[in-house]
Amino acid sequence: MKRAWVTSSIVMAMILIAGIASFVWIQHQVPSQLEASSVLDKPMPKEEEGVVTKSTQEIIYESQKLVVQIELDNGTIGSGFLYNDKGDVITNAHVVANTEDVQVINVDSKEMSGKVIGSSRSTDIAVVRVPDLEGKDPLAIQESENAPLLTEVLALGSPLGLQNTVTRGEISGLDRNFELDPFTYEDVYQISAPISPGNSGGPLLNAKTGEVIGINSAKLGDESIGFSIPVLDILPMVKQWSKSPMEELPEYPELADGTDASNEQTDADQATYLVQYFYDSINQGDFVTAYSLLGTEWQENKSYEEFREGYYNTLSVSIDQVVADPEGEEVAVNCVITTEETIEGEIEMKKYNLDYTLGYENDQMMILSGEGKEID
Template identity: 60%
Template sequence: MNRAWIISLALTFCVLVAGGIGLYYVIDKVPAQIQAAPVLSDPQVNKSSEEQVPKKTKDIIYESQKLVVQIELEDGSIGSGFLYNEQGDVITNAHVVANNKDVTVMTTESKEMPGEVIGISRDTDVAVVRVPGLKGKQPLPILEEDNVELLDEVLALGSPLGLQNTVTRGEISGLNRHLQIDPFEYDDVYQISAPISPGNSGGPLINSNTGEVIGINSAKIGQETIGFSIPITSVLPMVKQWSEQPMESLPDFPELTSSSSAKGNVTDAEQATYLVQYFYDSINQGDFVTAYSLLGNSRQEETSFEQFRSGYYNTLSVKVDNLVADPKDNKIEVTAFLTAEETKNGEVSIKKYKVTHPVKYENKSLKIFEGSGEELTAESKSE
């Protein structure tokens, strides 16, 4: 028994010693090893922890909009542009400012400033306008290396139909596209799903995760939501040269007219249908301030903003099924066929409407005036 007791005591001592060594190792050695071990990180992430977190999309939109401008010509044509450097140089499309030396630039604060075209290409649809009033302002961040990939999320900013601060979202839906719209060649351009329309031309295409300008919105195909944006990296050398050495004389573009560059006129059904689509998109997103701003002055005088918004309190969603434009004299009547999801007394209804909106110019901008509507069908379901 004494021998067994001695053996048991010895084993207990060994366990205690081993445990002590193990405890010392855990307390003293392991933290040091953790501290000394290399930290594995995403190779695309910067070392600065602040730079690792991408900006929120809404913050990127807010900051970018301040540096996107509307470009106006004497004939009323409208396009877009964005601040490129601290000299006050604005990048835009050549077709926006073709055949013009002096232009007017309007900021998001509705400040009008004179601008001068200091560079324009005959072959590539890009130009630079110098705006002394913007000198010293921090420009938009520019992508220096072309690492754009399919399905990258993007934001298209600009002034379609003179509607400043307009932002549409989409993706890079194609790379290395080629097209020709005389007199310009569009080589290796991005195809985008973000909707663009007349007036968007020259505005920036922005990566929605980084806030960097990756392209210049330049063209679209017909009525389809297929737009094209010139990669900013492909024109940077040309733009930098114009900024350093402005062109002494500008080329003529006899083949381009004012209707090529932006506004068109009131008989252009595409612009009117875009406006009505934008109106209902704003309502569907709960952006009643934007929707109300698209109404003509006479309609706003008859209906306050509070009354306008209260009219949609029971509307859960609204979808545009079809738009039909009918030009008449100095206006275009746009008929919208809608599907609305509405709620009343705890019951949700799916209703169909036909609403006709007169659309015409007011102070150089298209506006929606008082129209007429009717309910087509109704289907109900209980929650």
């Protein structure tokens, strides 16, 4: 009987201890679980560093502080941007042609003195050193690779003297080549972002990263087609000028009377480019664009399907020669091309001599008519 009582007491003690332990566990664990699950305003985890990209407004705000307006005594106005911590500003050679001392105005309208330390006779690039900008962090430059087609871009500068102007568009063409005496433009970007007189020398930015990918340099007359020199192509040259400034700057007698800082093209230049653009589009298989360059009357007489069918057997086209001759309000263009075609399953090379007439329709230059013949 005594043993049974002892056993009973032990069992009761164990039950009591288990009850106390359960109570303590509930007191400590349940409230914390309820609190954790009922916090509605718990902050969301932050995105990983490097994933968040800058907004367009942020890119513009930060970049404009490093874009300047360049003024010459003859009234020429252009743009430029800070590219290193020495106070060196990249611009176009045609903006600072035939001068050494220029006036530079920043986003806060502060006027500073600048001196041209490098300028090219063949490439439309120059560098201006501005002591007041020394020590400032420059614009970031995309140094890895040239930008691909359809990259979204921002063009910054002072078109028509309107400082802090930004336009947006995209890279609409690659590897464009033309000449504007005395400069040769090779493998430049064609851009849809509108630029005007005064934009020359301003930066072309990647709209996603804010990095400089080009220098806005020329435009196609009154059209909204601009051209920007890839920054990677000129970096070695400008870095050399920054390291060792030129002792004597080149002269530009072609620009002695001053220049419109937009560096606009003549009708002959536009006509030459348009014919080249036409065949570039054919080479890329972009027949819609090529057809859109034809005048109204030509399109009325030839449907898009008929136009496209005429190039079914054409594998490639290369332009051997282009000569433009203005004739009043129109421009006659003669060109010699070499084509690679498939004839009955065989690939053959052929040459053609073609004559085109270009003129304006609704203020846009178009290919109005054309005829040609094969050269034996």
